[in-house]
Amino acid sequence: MAETEELLVVTYRGIFQEVEEALGIYSDSYREESAVLFLDGSDALGRKIEAGRPILLETSSGKVVVAAKISEEPHPGIAFMPRSPWSASLLPAEVGEGGLLQLKRFRARASPAGEAVTTIEEIGERIRVF
Amino acid sequence: MCDDIEAEFEGGKVKRTMNLCRKGRAHYDSLSIDRLTPAVGGSEVRGEEAVTAAGELLAGAECPLLLGFGRSTLEAQKLGIELAKKLGSVIDDPTSRQGLIMERILKGEVPTCTFDDVRNYADVSIYWGDDPSSSHPRHLSRFSYFPRGEKRQRGYEEDREAIVIDVRRSPTATIAADGFFQVSPGGDAAFAEALLAALGGKIPKVEDKKRMLNLATKLRKAKFGAIFTGPGLADAQDGDLGWFFSLVARLNEFTRFSVIPSLPDYNTRGLHQSLFDVAGAVSPVSFEDGIASGPKFGVTGLLESFDAVLVVGSDPVANLPAPLARKLARIPMVAVGTHRNLTTDAASVTVPTAMAGLEAGGSALRSDGVRVDLEAQVKSDRPTDLQIVEMLMEVV
Numbered sequence: 001m002a003e004t005e006e007l008l009v010v011t012y013r014g015i016f017q018e019v020e021e022a023l024g025i026y027s028d029s030y031r032e033e034s035a036v037l038f039l040d041g042s043d044a045l046g047r048k049i050e051a052g053r054p055i056l057l058e059t060s061s062g063k064v065v066v067a068a069k070i071s072e073e074p075h076p077g078i079a080f081m082p083r084s085p086w087s088a089s090l091l092p093a094e095v096g097e098g099g100l101l102q103l104k105r106f107r108a109r110a111s112p113a114g115e116a117v118t119t120i121e122e123i124g125e126r127i128r129v130f
Numbered sequence: 131m132c133d134d135i136e137a138e139f140e141g142g143k144v145k146r147t148m149n150l151c152r153k154g155r156a157h158y159d160s161l162s163i164d165r166l167t168p169a170v171g172g173s174e175v176r177g178e179e180a181v182t183a184a185g186e187l188l189a190g191a192e193c194p195l196l197l198g199f200g201r202s203t204l205e206a207q208k209l210g211i212e213l214a215k216k217l218g219s220v221i222d223d224p225t226s227r228q229g230l231i232m233e234r235i236l237k238g239e240v241p242t243c244t245f246d247d248v249r250n251y252a253d254v255s256i257y258w259g260d261d262p263s264s265s266h267p268r269h270l271s272r273f274s275y276f277p278r279g280e281k282r283q284r285g286y287e288e289d290r291e292a293i294v295i296d297v298r299r300s301p302t303a304t305i306a307a308d309g310f311f312q313v314s315p316g317g318d319a320a321f322a323e324a325l326l327a328a329l330g331g332k333i334p335k336v337e338d339k340k341r342m343l344n345l346a347t348k349l350r351k352a353k354f355g356a357i358f359t360g361p362g363l364a365d366a367q368d369g370d371l372g373w374f375f376s377l378v379a380r381l382n383e384f385t386r387f388s389v390i391p392s393l394p395d396y397n398t399r400g401l402h403q404s405l406f407d408v409a410g411a412v413s414p415v416s417f418e419d420g421i422a423s424g425p426k427f428g429v430t431g432l433l434e435s436f437d438a439v440l441v442v443g444s445d446p447v448a449n450l451p452a453p454l455a456r457k458l459a460r461i462p463m464v465a466v467g468t469h470r471n472l473t474t475d476a477a478s479v480t481v482p483t484a485m486a487g488l489e490a491g492g493s494a495l496r497s498d499g500v501r502v503d504l505e506a507q508v509k510s511d512r513p514t515d516l517q518i519v520e521m522l523m524e525v526v
Contacts, residue, residue, distance in 0.1 A: 010297055010315050012362075015152060015264040022156035024164040025448070025471055062452045073299060078315065080298055084448075085472060091451035096368020099425030101224065101451060104365035105315050124472045127447055127455045 006107040007043060009057070009090070011083040025085070025120055034084035035066040035117045037110065040076045044068060049112055056113035059090040059106055062126070064118040079110070085123045131396050131496050132268060139508050151267035158488065161508065164470045166482040177481070181518060184440070184464040184479045185525020191438030191462075193418070194219040197429070198444025200395030201467075203492025203504065206515040207397065207404045210442060213523055215417045220436075222414035222428035223401060224450060227364035228391040229412040230371055232402045235389060236412070240378055243356065243388035244498045245273040250280035251354040256293045258374075259318065259362020260392045261300035269392075270305065274356065281354075291348065295321060296362055311345070318366035319373040325349075329380055355387035361394075369425075390498050395443075396487075397494035429454060439463040440522075442515060443483075445471040466518050484512040492516065 020030040037055060049055050051070045056063060064086045071080070081087045083103070091106055136148040137158060144158045168180035175183075188194050196214050199207050200223050214221040223229075234240040248255065255274045262269035270276055275286050282289040292306040295313060303310040313321045324334035328346035336342050349355065363374065381387040393399055402412040409415045414428030425431060429446070433454060439461050447455045448471060458476075465477035474480045484490035489510035493503050513521075 008315055012261065012298065012300070013265055015267060015301065018153050018264065019156040022153060022160050024160065024469070025445075026164060075298070078297075088449055088455065089452045093430075093451040093453040095425065095430050096370075099430070100227070100365070100369030101430055101454075102365060102368060103227065103449070103451075104361060120472070124447075124475050127452065127459050127472065128476050130456055 005077075007039075007079045007110050008077060008105060009037070009079045009081050009087070009108050010105045011081050011087045011103070013083055017082045017084065021084075031117065031120060032067075034082045035064070035086045036069050036082065037066050038069045038071045038080040039110070040074055040078065041070050042074070042076055043079070043110075044070050047110055047112070049110065054113040054115065054117055056109075056111050056115075057090055058109045059092065061092055061106075062089040064089045064123070065113045065115055067117055079108075085120055086118065089118075089123055089126070131494065131502055132272070133502060137507060142508060153267055157485075160469065161485065161488060166465075166467055166470050166474055166480055168482055169480045171478060177513065180479055180481045181521045182525060184466075184481055185522050187438055187462055187464055187479060188217060188440055188522065189526040191217075191436075193436050194438040194440065195429070195432075195436040195461075196221040196440045196442070197446050198223060198442040199401050200393075200398040201443035201486075202397060202401075202515045203486050203490075204397065204400045204404065204494055204501075205492055206442070206519050207401050209516060209519045209523065211404055211408055211415075213440075213519055213526070214415075216523065217526060218418050220414055220416045220418065220427050220432065221405070223398070223444070224414075224429045224446060227361045228359060228393060229402065230369060231359055231364065231374075231389065231391050232393075232399070233406065233412045234375065235391075236403065236406045240375065241382060241386065241388045242390060242498070244500055245390070245496065246500075247354075247388070248279075248356045248390070249273045249277050250282065252279075252356045253282065253289060254291045254293065254349065254352040254355045256295065256355065256357045257302050257306070258295045258357060258359050259297075259364070259366060260294075260358045260360025261296065261302045261362075262358065262360075262392055263301035263305060265360070265392060265394075269358075270302070274358065275305070291352075293345070293348075311341075316366060318363060322373045322377045326377055326380055329384070349381060349387075350384045352385050352387070355381065355385060357387060357389045359389060359391045364391075393497040399497045399499060400493075400495040403495055403499070429458070433457050433461075436461055440466070441473050441477070442466045442519070443468070445473045447476050448472040466515060481518055482512050483515045483518055484510040486515070490514040 017033040138146040294303040294306040334342040411423035416427040463477040465474040487504040
């Protein structure tokens, strides 16, 4: 897959993330469970993304840095991300034909990042200030 | 919402528990973590002052919006609807994705059943875009797959079949093993079309035709089927679910198949039911000019026109798409809840409440519609969400 091609990101809820959410969204543990993207191995390779390293995700709605993880099963062109304030930062605000917001999937550019994973405090500040 | 939990507390903290899942235990442990404090304009105040400021903010608004209530007791939800009526406002729960399915169930247009029916009778459970092993960890063990039931004495080993239709191999899909059918994102309607063809004895237009035909045979021969729908299904076709309702109707020509949505918050079903009882529809519902409902009345359609927001037990700022969250955060906002979150951080006024089922009693509806009475297990000085809404009713 070409380095610049957008990935289709599909969100989901995981048990460990739900547990950490209940224990407080401002914790490092919640960020570690939420600010991640599971990539297909070939998609990561084509973008020079390494497992565990920070990656920049960008859409027209915003951008965040999350940690890269490589899936064991192949799913080229598709990436999976826990539904969280990090994924919400990238979601489009347009509604579909059925009148619902699309909260489940979006297209995003992914590239290696030279900065640390975005904190929830930074996400909150971006929402309140901009 | 599990009714068999035992817990001992010491000094306001959990000492010992029985029958709690990992998620439930975290909920109990959160009694002492990140609790919300009363504040106005970012400065901590007494609780009564925060409620007064909240009431004044709402009373002074021309077009207020009420958000959330999925984590409120039935009593608070019903009074919240009365508050929306009194304010002539809209009430919405935009992150609850299964309103359309719930509305059809409440109208009696889609068959449903209780979890107890599933435990006693279901031999086939379909989890569509749903991963209860993560979202409702005791779902499979108490009701839908592992337990013995009245007509299902041999449990999952011989008596039950789990089918998972999802875009990824979730923990529930891993349990279902050979019953996992992977669909492409947005490919649910095409999968249903192929299944409908197979149910009708036609050759389905899918790669593995034999497997789809076998699935159709299995479903046709089921004695009692249950379909659990998750956010993956509700979002699959941008809210257009005609294909799903057609499939459910077709399955019910062969045998009984009931639908139970897996809902996000402990009392989302209660909110849907309470709104339906009043408005004949689920959220969003507008009381601005009589009663009206539909997506255009909620956050997505009218956010620009609201001049005050009351959020109860929810975190829309963290869950809505960033462009909407930024707009929401610019509107004067009252946040009522148990814990600090991105919404309470953005609110002009915050009002803390007790945690229902732990610090306060009340009642709620499980996602299958069964009423559960909640009892306080530890003492708390914080008011209940019902008491807060009562006070707001007086102020406005």
